[in-house]
Amino acid sequence: MTKDFGVLKLTSVYDASSITLALIYAVSSTEVWIKTGIPYNTKIKTLADLLKNADANTFYNKPNGGTADQHLTKDVLSAFNPPALVPGTLFSVNYSNATTYQYSIAPTSGAINLSVNTSLSKGSPMGVAVTPDHKFAYVVSSNHYLYPYSIDEGTGTLRDLPQGATTIGTTSRSVAVHQSGNWLYVANGADNNIGQYSIAKDGSLTAMKNPTVPTGTSPAELALSPNGKYAYVTDCGSNQISMYAIDSLSGQLSPLNPPAAVTGGSCAWGMVIHPSGNFAYVAVTSGLIAQYSINSKTGVLSALTPATIVETTFPTDLYAEPSGRYVYVVNRDSNNISQYSVNQSTGVLTALSTKTAASGKYPFSITGDQSGTYVYVANLTDETISTYVINPLNGLLALVTTSAKKANFGLFKLFDF
Numbered sequence: 001m002t003k004d005f006g007v008l009k010l011t012s013v014y015d016a017s018s019i020t021l022a023l024i025y026a027v028s029s030t031e032v033w034i035k036t037g038i039p040y041n042t043k044i045k046t047l048a049d050l051l052k053n054a055d056a057n058t059f060y061n062k063p064n065g066g067t068a069d070q071h072l073t074k075d076v077l078s079a080f081n082p083p084a085l086v087p088g089t090l091f092s093v094n095y096s097n098a099t100t101y102q103y104s105i106a107p108t109s110g111a112i113n114l115s116v117n118t119s120l121s122k123g124s125p126m127g128v129a130v131t132p133d134h135k136f137a138y139v140v141s142s143n144h145y146l147y148p149y150s151i152d153e154g155t156g157t158l159r160d161l162p163q164g165a166t167t168i169g170t171t172s173r174s175v176a177v178h179q180s181g182n183w184l185y186v187a188n189g190a191d192n193n194i195g196q197y198s199i200a201k202d203g204s205l206t207a208m209k210n211p212t213v214p215t216g217t218s219p220a221e222l223a224l225s226p227n228g229k230y231a232y233v234t235d236c237g238s239n240q241i242s243m244y245a246i247d248s249l250s251g252q253l254s255p256l257n258p259p260a261a262v263t264g265g266s267c268a269w270g271m272v273i274h275p276s277g278n279f280a281y282v283a284v285t286s287g288l289i290a291q292y293s294i295n296s297k298t299g300v301l302s303a304l305t306p307a308t309i310v311e312t313t314f315p316t317d318l319y320a321e322p323s324g325r326y327v328y329v330v331n332r333d334s335n336n337i338s339q340y341s342v343n344q345s346t347g348v349l350t351a352l353s354t355k356t357a358a359s360g361k362y363p364f365s366i367t368g369d370q371s372g373t374y375v376y377v378a379n380l381t382d383e384t385i386s387t388y389v390i391n392p393l394n395g396l397l398a399l400v401t402t403s404a405k406k407a408n409f410g411l412f413k414l415f416d417f
Contacts, residue, residue, distance in 0.1 A: 089156035092378060093125035100125050100139050102156060110374035110387050111401050122147050129175040136203035140175035140186055144168060148203055163204040168195050176222040183251030187219040187233050213253045215242045220269045226277040230299030234268040234282055245299060260301035262290045263308050270317035275324040279347030283315035283329060293347055304347055317365050321372040326395035330363035330377055357397040360384050
């Protein structure tokens with residue numbers, strides 16, 4: 001009944017006294033973590049399901065190795081399917097060699113492997129977005145083009161769409177697909193606007209009636225609210241966040257003025273919205289993390305207290321894992337990843353017991369898998385992707401492996417193949 005997840009081993013056991021399922025996390029040869037409190041009939045398919053259904057106070061630590069046989073018996077659950085992570089695909093773009101790469105993700109370890117015949121050399125790619133149904137992918141390039149692809153349902157392989165490249169703005173840095181799968185947005189850094197497009201059933205793009213909406217100076221990173229009602233973009237040059245309401249019928253953006261200010265620092269760049277939709281965090285490259293609450297009725301951002309957290313040098317991107325308990329920030333110039341817990345009531349970030357985890361050289365982009373188990377970091381100078389596992393008890397990252405030189409700028413996660 002043991003399933004090997006590389007640095008994580010999940011073992012199904014049965015606690016006869018309380019009629020619960022328990023999972024043992026054998027993180028090393030000297031430590032065993034036990035998670036109990038799962039109702040016997042609960043369907044557990046992923047680690048995210050486990051954390052969702054479990055009581056947060058039912059962790060037990062058994063140090064010095066060994067097994068849990070003295071507490072739990074294992075002879076009842078012959079029909080139980082141990083939790084399994086879903087295999088998936090990771091896309092990355094490399095600006096320096098004009099290539100988009102696709103990796104398969106091993107469901108047992110989170111390790112990535114470069115897929116065959118899926119390295120596409122086009123333009124100067126800066127980012128990737130995928131439709132919610134996983135049928136189409138769009139690669140934004142700083143050379144005035146957006147490249148559309150279909151995604152093979154079985155292998156994840158990218159294939160050119162008949163429409164070909166769509167002409168977009170200048171120095172485009174970010175692309176986002178709406179949760180409905182009907183609309184797409186591009187941040188055009190040199191044009192100070194967002195391009196707006198409708199997505200047809202065949203994946204082709206058509207500019208909206210109003211093809212662009214203004215931003216602040218030098219827009220960088222797009223973020224959409226989980227409820228699909230609001231859009232945001234960081235404006236590096238004016239150090240602010242432009243906010244928009246999304247029309248539910250047309251997808252058109254309407255500015256919510258004035259933009260949200262950043263207290264101190266310069267160059268708002270990366271942005272992530274908390275899974276709850278209640279909070280947002282912005283990486284300010286001068287060395288700050290700005291934190292905001294989101295008004296659910298208006299979409300307006302309001303600074304939390306404190307409004308900013310002093311970060312290490314040149315933070316560029318953030319990742320909020322699916323349970324919403326932790327946020328991670330890549331710091332380009334200090335070659336590390338900051339690790340934070342999230343206060344679920346206030347949204348305020350607090351550094352974990354170990355504030356940072358080491359990365360490769362110039363980490364620039366970060367993402368994670370749907371189960372909240374693995375984190376992936378693109379290292380700009382090394383042109384590598386580092387894979388980390390999240391400690392389910394305290395949120396700390398542990399390095400699993402680092403890929404061969406391929407990645408550079410952006411990462412995008414795609415799962416459920």
